Amino acid sequence: MPWAPYGDHWQNLRRISAVEILSSTRLDSLAHIRHHELQSMVLRLFRDNPDSMTVNLRSEFSGFMFNVMTRMMGGKRYYGSGDSEEAKRFSDVIADTEEVISETRILDMLPDLRWVFAGKFEKKFAAVQKRRDDFMQEWIDEFRAGSCLGNQENDKTLMQVLLSLQDADPDYYTDEFIKSLSQVHRHLERKRLNISAVDRRCALAGAHCLPKVYSGHHHVVAVLQDVPALLHGGINTSVETMEWAMSLLLNNPLVLNKAQAEIDSVVGYDRLVNETDLSKLPYLQCIIKETLRMHPTAPLLLPHESSKDCVVGGYNIPRGTMLFVNVWAIQNDPNIWESPDMFVPDRFEGKESLTKMKDGLIILPFGSGRRRCPGENLALRIVGLALASLIQCFDWEHDGEGLVDMSESGGFTAPKAQPLVAKYRTRSVVAHHLSQI
Numbered sequence: 001m002p003w004a005p006y007g008d009h010w011q012n013l014r015r016i017s018a019v020e021i022l023s024s025t026r027l028d029s030l031a032h033i034r035h036h037e038l039q040s041m042v043l044r045l046f047r048d049n050p051d052s053m054t055v056n057l058r059s060e061f062s063g064f065m066f067n068v069m070t071r072m073m074g075g076k077r078y079y080g081s082g083d084s085e086e087a088k089r090f091s092d093v094i095a096d097t098e099e100v101i102s103e104t105r106i107l108d109m110l111p112d113l114r115w116v117f118a119g120k121f122e123k124k125f126a127a128v129q130k131r132r133d134d135f136m137q138e139w140i141d142e143f144r145a146g147s148c149l150g151n152q153e154n155d156k157t158l159m160q161v162l163l164s165l166q167d168a169d170p171d172y173y174t175d176e177f178i179k180s181l182s183q184v185h186r187h188l189e190r191k192r193l194n195i196s197a198v199d200r201r202c203a204l205a206g207a208h209c210l211p212k213v214y215s216g217h218h219h220v221v222a223v224l225q226d227v228p229a230l231l232h233g234g235i236n237t238s239v240e241t242m243e244w245a246m247s248l249l250l251n252n253p254l255v256l257n258k259a260q261a262e263i264d265s266v267v268g269y270d271r272l273v274n275e276t277d278l279s280k281l282p283y284l285q286c287i288i289k290e291t292l293r294m295h296p297t298a299p300l301l302l303p304h305e306s307s308k309d310c311v312v313g314g315y316n317i318p319r320g321t322m323l324f325v326n327v328w329a330i331q332n333d334p335n336i337w338e339s340p341d342m343f344v345p346d347r348f349e350g351k352e353s354l355t356k357m358k359d360g361l362i363i364l365p366f367g368s369g370r371r372r373c374p375g376e377n378l379a380l381r382i383v384g385l386a387l388a389s390l391i392q393c394f395d396w397e398h399d400g401e402g403l404v405d406m407s408e409s410g411g412f413t414a415p416k417a418q419p420l421v422a423k424y425r426t427r428s429v430v431a432h433h434l435s436q437i
């Protein structure tokens with residue numbers, strides 16, 4: 001089969017990631033990885049903690065999330081398994097890629113600067129891309145040599161699934177195709193935004209929504225558009241959400257106590273919470289929704305492009321215009337939300353999923369439509385499991401005077417400016433169970 005055009009290629013990658021790695025069936029079959037990683041984090045905190053300790057939760061969440069993703073994708077566990085050279089190379093490549101992504105987005109926001117910096121930036125981008133490429137090729141070669149973990153049929157990592165597809169159709173599922181699933185792509189096609197959906201959101205939100213849809217004309221030359229693929233899409237967004245949620249809980253101990261009481265009554269003290277418990281923890285779900293409302297980790301989503309001329313809230317938008325949807329402003333709009341700057345998980349009580357919100361409330365931290373985040377299901381499982389486990393096993397408080405500093409740092413995503421450092425103490429009611437694991 002000839003190489004597909006880029007648009008089809010990306011659609012196909014998206015379909016494969018949706019079906020093969022992010023579908024509910026696949027996520028269920030890989031639940032043991034998430035459970036194992038979570039248990040490792042909890043036990044590490046427990047064993048390090050004879051009485052009361054402080055912990056940098058950002059680095060705990062990052063290590064946990066990296067291991068979950070690299071194990072699900074490639075059967076690799078880098079964090080907590082000694083400081084291997086491979087782990088260091090991996091984390092350097094990821095960090096450099098993050099930097100390049102941020103720079104691309106700054107250039108997207110300030111298009112005139114592209115003409116000044118495009119050449120220099122392109123070189124840097126190509127160098128990082130090459131390092132990522134080499135790294136992924138090593139993964140593929142290792143799998144071919146059969147030296148990676150996880151060979152059960154029902155326990156297949158994404159890499160194994162892709163290599164099986166390659167066996168069946170080697171001309172289409174080339175190594176390049178496989179590597180691109182976990183790569184950052186450079187391409188000249190903007191995401192096609194379903195304008196009628198934006199129109200509908202604007203209509204729902206009323207005229208005040210308009211300044212929340214920004215536009216900037218699309219310059220084809222020198223536009224470096226990246227798409228965060230699985231590793232990038234998944235790790236930082238989830239880590240930032242966990243960190244915001246724990247910070248909000250430390251600043252709101254009554255909410256934290258209520259969540260702990262819910263977990264105690266559903267799970268008890270003789271086992272650790274697991275993913276199947278999450279649907280029975282509605283208050284925890286409200287906490288996650290309220291966190292994503294106040295701190296969506298992609299506050300402007302990803303850049304989209306109008307596929308035809310259209311009118312959004314009375315503004316003429318020509319075909320090919322880059323559009324940003326300011327989700328943060330929509331989700332924190334005082335015309336829609338009562339006291340939007342207050343952390344009130346109870347406002348979501350009785351409201352089901354994020355997609356089924358009614359009453360004129362608009363919340364879309366995972367985007368909307370065809371290009372909605374394909375990792376939402378995984379993210380909600382991971383964030384829910386991590387928060388529930390930490391709340392079940394430990395008592396938490398802020399390490400320092402007053403409230404946790406909630407300032408955001410700059411950039412395209414909106415992480416906390418300062419990593420969250422918290423004090424914790426193992427709960428006596430679960431200590432016995434933890435000591436038996």
Ligand code: HEM
Nearest residue numbers: 233234237238241298301302365366367368371373375379
């Ligand atoms: C709390 C965690 C997460 C949040 C808040 C989040 C949010 C988002 C948002 C807002 C978008 C852009 C949607 C748009 O522009 O319409 C997106 C895209 C994406 N996300 Fe997530 N995400 C999260 C976790 C994950 C996870 C765990 C994965 C995968 C393992 C993932 C994979 C992706 C991918 C591949 C895209 C690009 C989709 C496309 O371009 O078609 N995300 N995410």
